[in-house]
Amino acid sequence: xxxxxxxxxxxxxxxxxxxxxxxxxxxxxxxxxxxxxxxxxxxxxxxxxxxxxxxxxxxxxxxxxxxxxxxxxxxxxxxxxxxxxxxxxxxxxxxxxxxxxxxxxxxxxxxxxxxxxxxxxxxxxxxxxxxxxxxxxxxxxxxxxxxxxxxxxxxxxxxxxxxxxxxxxxxxxxxxxxxxxxxxxxxxxxxxxxxxxxxxxxxxxxxxxxxx
Amino acid sequence: xxxxxxxxxxxxxxxxxxxxxxxxxxxxxxxxxxxxxxxxxxxxxxxxxxxxxxxxxxxxxxxxxxxxxxxxxxxxxxxxxxxxxxxxxxxxxxxxxxxxxxxxxxxxxxxxxxxxxxxxxxxxxxxxxxxxxxxxxxxxxxxxxxxxxxxxxxxxxxxxxxxxxxxxxxxxxxxxxxxxxxxxxxxxxxxxxxxxxxxxxxxxxxxxxxxxxxxxx
Numbered sequence: 187x188x189x190x191x192x193x194x195x196x197x198x199x200x201x202x203x204x205x206x207x208x209x210x211x212x213x214x215x216x217x218x219x220x221x222x223x224x225x226x227x228x229x230x231x232x233x234x235x236x237x238x239x240x241x242x243x244x245x246x247x248x249x250x251x252x253x254x255x256x257x258x259x260x261x262x263x264x265x266x267x268x269x270x271x272x273x274x275x276x277x278x279x280x281x282x283x284x285x286x287x288x289x290x291x292x293x294x295x296x297x298x299x300x301x302x303x304x305x306x307x308x309x310x311x312x313x314x315x316x317x318x319x320x321x322x323x324x325x326x327x328x329x330x331x332x333x334x335x336x337x338x339x340x341x342x343x344x345x346x347x348x349x350x351x352x353x354x355x356x357x358x359x360x361x362x363x364x365x366x367x368x369x370x371x372x373x374x375x376x377x378x379x380x381x382x383x384x385x386x387x388x389x390x391x392x393x394x395x396x397x398x
Numbered sequence: 399x400x401x402x403x404x405x406x407x408x409x410x411x412x413x414x415x416x417x418x419x420x421x422x423x424x425x426x427x428x429x430x431x432x433x434x435x436x437x438x439x440x441x442x443x444x445x446x447x448x449x450x451x452x453x454x455x456x457x458x459x460x461x462x463x464x465x466x467x468x469x470x471x472x473x474x475x476x477x478x479x480x481x482x483x484x485x486x487x488x489x490x491x492x493x494x495x496x497x498x499x500x501x502x503x504x505x506x507x508x509x510x511x512x513x514x515x516x517x518x519x520x521x522x523x524x525x526x527x528x529x530x531x532x533x534x535x536x537x538x539x540x541x542x543x544x545x546x547x548x549x550x551x552x553x554x555x556x557x558x559x560x561x562x563x564x565x566x567x568x569x570x571x572x573x574x575x576x577x578x579x580x581x582x583x584x585x586x587x588x589x590x591x592x593x594x595x596x597x598x599x600x601x602x603x604x605x606x607x608x609x610x611x612x613x614x615x
Contacts, residue, residue, distance in 0.1 A: 247600035248593045249557035251571060256589045263582065337463065344465035348564065355467055368475040376464050376472075383463035 187370045194361045201357030202378050204271065208353060209340045209382075212278035216339075217332075219279065220286025225316060227291050238287070245284035251345050253277045258349040270349035278346075282339050289331045293324035330397065333390035337383045344379075354378055405587035410577050414588075417573030418595050424487065424569060425556045428494035432555075433548075435495065436502025441532065444507045461500040467561050469493045474565045490562035490569075494555060501551055509544035510536060542614055549607035553600045560596075570595060 191198065226238030245253065254277030261268055261276075268276075297320050305315035347355035358375035362368045443455045461469070470493040477484065484492060513536050521531035560571040570592055578588040 243601060243604075244593075244597065247553070247557075247597045247604065249560040249571070249596055251560040251563070252589065252592055252596065255571075256593075259578075259585050260589070263585065341463070341465040344467040345561070347467065355465065355471075358468075359471070362471075362475065369472075369479045372468060372472045372476050376468055379464055379468065380460060384459065387459070387463055 187374065190361075190365060190367055190370050191374055194365075197357045197361055198354070198374065198378060201352065201354035201375075204346070204352045205340065205343050205354040205379075206382065208271065208275045208278065208343045208346060208351065209336070212275050212282055212339055212343070213336055215279045216283035216286050219283035221290050221321075223283065223287035224290035224294060227287065228294050230312065242284045242287045245280055246288065250277060250281045250342055251348060253281050254345050254349060270351040271346065271353075274343070274346035274349045274351040274353075278339065278343060281342070282335060285335055285338070286332065289328050289335060290324065292331075293328035294320055296327050297323045327397075330390045330394040333386055333393070337387050337390075340379065340382050401581075401583040402587045404581075405577070405584040406591070410584075410588075411591070413573050413577060414570060414591055414595065417568060417570035418599070420487070420567070421556065421559045421569040421571075422599065424490055424494065424559050424562070424567070425552070428491050428498055429552050429555055431491075431495045432498035432502050435499040437506050439499060439503035440506030440510070443503060444510050458500045458503050461497060462504065464497075466493070466497045466558050467564070469497050470561060470565060486562075486565050486567045489565060490559065490567045493562075494559065497558075498551065498555055502548065505544050505547045505551060506540070509540035509547070512543050513539045545614070546607050546611050549603055549610075553603050556600055556603075557596065 223238045223241050226234050227242065229235060229238075254274055257268075257276050258270060258273035261273060301319050301323065302315050305319040306312070310318070343353055344355040346353040347359060350356065354375055358371055362371040365371065439454055439458060443451050443458060445451060470490065473484065473493040473496070474486070474489045477489075517535055517539065518531055521535045522528070526534070559567075559569055562569055563571040563575065566572060574588050574592045578584040
């Protein structure tokens with residue numbers, strides 16, 4: 187196993203890097219998109235609420251692979267040529283943003299409604315109250331679930347292997363098919379994933395206990 | 399427009415529906431198996447048996463934090479090295495069951511933890527054994543609390559079966575690829591059809607879970 191690791195070190199590390207990069211990019215963009223849709227789901231305007239709801243329900247109930255493959259096949263066919271990494275990261279972002287929207291909405295709802303009323307009563311607009319009063323309090327509640335979303339995101343980024351995204355899973359498959367040493371290769375790939383996911387998920391468990 | 403009509407010919411739609419049937423079959427078998435295994439593992443982890451609970455807990459944490467795709471690859475391409483070569487559908491069911499059992503074990507454990515410890519103490523004080531109190535008093539209350547979490551886990555299981563397309567399991571995603579492989583003009587119609595099929599099944603389940611939750615509360 188050590189030999190397998192050292193002789194394919196650069197492939198493993200580059201796969202690890204692409205997995206991490208894709209996850210971080212997808213987290214960043216899905217946090218922005220997800221928070222926007224979460225706010226849409228709680229605004230007073232009924233029309234906007236419905237749009238927010240439709241987005242969240244659609245992308246939560248369709249497999250990530252379907253979304254990713256769609257972007258991988260359709261965008262190059264009709265719009266621009268993009269590589270597997272970009273298509274995969276777009277798919278991950280859209281899928282994750284629906285889950286983050288649900289998480290953030292739950293966080294907003296767990297803030298005492300009196301906070302919003304009091305802020306409005308002070309003469310703030312809805313958006314000001316959201317931005318300065320409600321969201322900062324909501325984010326405290328949503329940090330542990332968001333951490334768990336990030337763990338899911340890292341695990342889900344393995345779908346990049348389907349679209350030639352050069353991530354850890356893709357490199358692992360390439361190495362496994364070259365060396366025929368499937369068991370050891372997949373064990374090493376698993377350890378690389380655990381290096382990212384285990385510490386985060388233990389830390390989030392610790393945070394949950396502390397906040398509860 | 400003609401593309402859409404051609405793509406939605408009865409032969410294609412029937413082929414996609416056959417894929418959906420395999421998807422549902424794999425999901426249902428895996429969820430039943432993982433519910434049983436997950437319950438046992440969850441109770442073992444909760445029960446704090448010396449060494450055993452620690453070991454089980456560690457295994458649960460490790461498998462939960464791995465991508466399901468890796469487990470599918472390991473079962474299908476790794477296990478033959480140990481002299482066990484499963485067919486594609488059993489391999490998918492095995493991989494799903496291993497992964498989902500660990501997810502469900504965590505749900506069960508937190509469900510048991512959410513039951514007031516006074517319930518256990520009171521049953522013990524009434525002269526029940528630990529196992530009796532668990533079976534008759536604590537678990538029924540715990541299962542009621544975890545219905546939403548279990549249903550949403552089932553929904554992600556259904557979505558995750560699409561990953562099994564990589565080992566050529568004849569499920570919905572795989573059948574979709576076969577259909578749009580005939581003609582690039584079919585890609586969008588087929589993706590829409592697949593998305594609708596997954597959506598209908600998963601959304602119906604999430605509505606059911608909300609309904610049950612409201613009835614129980």
